[in-house]
Amino acid sequence: MIKKVALVLAVVLVLIQFIRPAIHTTFVAQPKDLFALHPAPAAVQEKIRDACYDCHSMNTRMPWYAQVQPIRWWLADHIREGRQHLNFSQFADYPAKRAARKLQESIDEIRDDEMPLPSYTWIHTDARLTAEDEKAITEWLASVRDQIKAAGAESPSR
Ligand code: HEC
Numbered sequence: 001m002i003k004k005v006a007l008v009l010a011v012v013l014v015l016i017q018f019i020r021p022a023i024h025t026t027f028v029a030q031p032k033d034l035f036a037l038h039p040a041p042a043a044v045q046e047k048i049r050d051a052c053y054d055c056h057s058m059n060t061r062m063p064w065y066a067q068v069q070p071i072r073w074w075l076a077d078h079i080r081e082g083r084q085h086l087n088f089s090q091f092a093d094y095p096a097k098r099a100a101r102k103l104q105e106s107i108d109e110i111r112d113d114e115m116p117l118p119s120y121t122w123i124h125t126d127a128r129l130t131a132e133d134e135k136a137i138t139e140w141l142a143s144v145r146d147q148i149k150a151a152g153a154e155s156p157s158r
Contacts, residue, residue, distance in 0.1 A: 032092035055082030
C-alpha cells in the first residue's frame with residue numbers, strides 16, 4: 001500500500017514538472033525604471049535591487065530551484081502578485097499621486113518588517129536589511145516621494 005502511494009506520488013511529481021508557468025524576466029535596464037527616473041546612491045540602489053527587485057520589477061533573478069515544481073508555481077505567484085502591486089520597472093507609468101503612495105507604502109512595509117517577505121530573506125540572505133540599510137533606503141524613498149509630491153503640487157493637472 002505504502003509502495004503504491006509512493007509510486008503514485010512519484011508519477012505525479014514527474015508529471016507536474018511539465019506544467020510550467022511562464023515567468024518573464026529581463027536583465028536589460030528598463031527605461032521606465034524607478035532608478036532611471038530617480039538615480040540613487042549606488043549602495044541604496046544595490047540594496048533595493050537585492051531586497052525588492054526579484055518580485056517588484058522585470059529584472060527577476062531566477063534561482064535554479066525555480067525549475068522545480070511545485071516551487072516554480074509558488075515563486076511565479078509571488079512574482080506575479082508582487083509586480084501587480086508594485087512594479088519598479090514601470091514606475092514612470094504611475095501617475096504622481098500613485099507613485100508617491102507606492103513609495104510611502106514601501107517605507108511602511110520596510111519599517112514594519114513586512115517586506116521583503118520573510119520567506120524570501122530566509123533563503124536570500126543578501127536581501128536582509130540591517131537597521132542601517134533600512135534607514136538609508138527609507139530616507140531615500142522618502143526623498144523621492146517628497147520630490148514627486150512637490151512636482152505634483154506645481155502641476156496639479158498631472
Ligand atoms: C519574494 C517576493 C517579494 C519581495 C522580495 C518583496 N516583495 Fe513586496 N510584495 C510581494 C507580494 C507577493 C505582495 C502582495 C501581497 C502582499 O501584500 O503581501 C507585495 C506587496 C508589496 C507592497 C504593497 C503594495 C500595495 O499595493 O499594497 C509594497 C509597498 C511592497 N510589496 C514593497 C516591497 C519592498 C519595498 C520590497 C523590498 C524592500 C519588497 N516589497 C520585497 C512580494 C515581494
